Amino acid sequence: MVRNDWPTTDWQSADPASLRMDADKLSKLEPAIQSDYSNISAVVIVRNGFIAYEKYYRGHGPDDTHHVASVTKSILSALIGIAIDAGYIQNADQKVLDFFPEYASDAADRQKRAITVRHLLTMTAPYPFEDWREPLDKMCMQPDWVRYTLDMLGQGGNLGAFKYSTAGAHLLSAIITRSTGQSAREFANERLFSPIGMKEIPDVTMQSFGFDDLFGKNVKGWVHDPNGNSTGGWGLTLTPRDMARFGLLYLHRGNWDNHQVIPGTWVDESVAMNPNHYGYLWWLREEDGVSAYLALGDGGNVICCIPGQDLVIAIASEFIMNPRDRWNLIKECIIPAVNG
Template identity: 65%
Template sequence: MQTTINWHTVKPESIYMNNEKLSKLEHTIKSDYNNINGIVIIRNGNLAYEKYFNGKSPDDCHNVASVTKSVLSALIGIAIDKGYIKSVEEKVLDFFPKYISDVNKQKQQITIRHLLTMTVPYPYEDWNEPLDILCQQQDWIKYTLDIIGGNGEIGAFKYSTAGAHLLSAILTESTGMSARAFANEHLFTPLGMKEIPNNKMNAYGFDDLFGKNVKGWVHDPNGHSTGGWGLTLTTRDMARFGYLYLNNGVWDRKRILSETWIRDSTEMNSNNYGYLWWLRQEDGLFTYSAIGDGGNVICCIPKMNMVVAISSEFIMNPRDRWPLIKYIISAVL
């Protein structure tokens, strides 16, 4: 298997893909998925398809929303590989010794693995996380530590962006670096991506956190890179990240991430959710995906050695990308 991506477009037939089907993608995207900004398809380490829309180009960065979570998962894995963090079984509260509160026994049992798998209890109803309240806090970490362990039992799936932000803080407590700085050194630069600049934030309104002012990697008022959203990537960089996972953590013949971490991160389970990756088993085909609001997706299809990276402009209720990805899968010969 190639250990880097060949960015020169090859003839689809040479990598066993149907050119006629791929040629119809542009029309389908323009008519049915008009908030897609870019799409890159990598097959067998080769660029099978690349197209941009809405005036975007390969150099444009996109706010990839919750795709950030899967990147953060990789950073936790790298930190464990390098010995900064002992294991996913470490207790969350052990990283925050200055945290003082009415700490119950359940809260004391919460581990890094629980944060990675979204199996921590929180006081809100599932899929109704009050992110607006988090974003109004001066100390996002203390707020999140205060609310974890409420309303439920450890082990039940409950999606949480604040929990992913705690992982970013754990990374910083362990390494002395922000997630952005750690990623630049240990993930982005080794993959040939541009370093993410340190953009100081002077305001924390909606546009600064989620909208048109997002650039680089958003951080909280105390400098922690947002763990659950706020990273900007090019579509090619999204594909690079997916291919690193498909290639079992090796890039350019160098080990970036352990094969064990990738296997554990993407192992199928009853929640269809790994270590901040969405898992799908359908019609005998297994895929794992980094998925963000607006239709941002990095879909890895191991059986076909293929990555589909889709960058999108944020809109409410975008059309589901899975039918589009299934069509691309159908183009494999």
């Protein structure tokens, strides 16, 4: 699609009707958020590349950044695709241990040596913990998060079986640094964020590594581990408009204003439906004839891309335990507002 309205610097807003969206139906968003989704900080809806709806809550505005939690993982996925295209990483089937030659695995540890970058991207690497019971707090108390994760990798579980791991995403960040010589933050600023007009993520020195520094009120820029590796599975702060920019980039198969930022084939592979409903660090959804892929973060942070409707929905939220599923809000208040 040829377009001349890329929001590299500024977004253009348009009347919902001109974008074939029903303003009356969109007006149901406000009461739904106030009553059932009270921790939402911002909603930005982009149709056909224009902002159709934008609302901020709880004192926030367009320039405020939010900790997007595991949305960070989908950013990491893009960075791996860019690094492969640039020749820093051979391909997605390169072995994880190739990047850590100083780490000597046990000769008998065949499973660990077989684990690839693709296994980390698809959450199909084995770990000793039960599914959804990852001891992330234990990793955060280690002086060397990467070595801790490499020690745990391949211990128990079966190669190829889905098991969600935030530590595995952190290994991907370390792989970016090992292969490019830049932190994921630096690599993203140069190769991903700057080309599409996203704000540069500043280098914020970590004074301590407590809960608030890593997950809570002190999170700024892009959190890093004690050895300087940007956190791969969480810890990135973005504005809602920049969340939407990233979604729009994926909607256009990695192309931005005639510049291929991410290889189109990488985007296709990343969001191709499979039995796990999980691509390369993207959640995949098919429901009632709607196909979507989503970057999801704790507390209800979402970048939802619906290619069939040229729709990107960015939702920033304050962290709370067990927030209501944002998909219900999207399904009930946003998708019905699209008029063809």
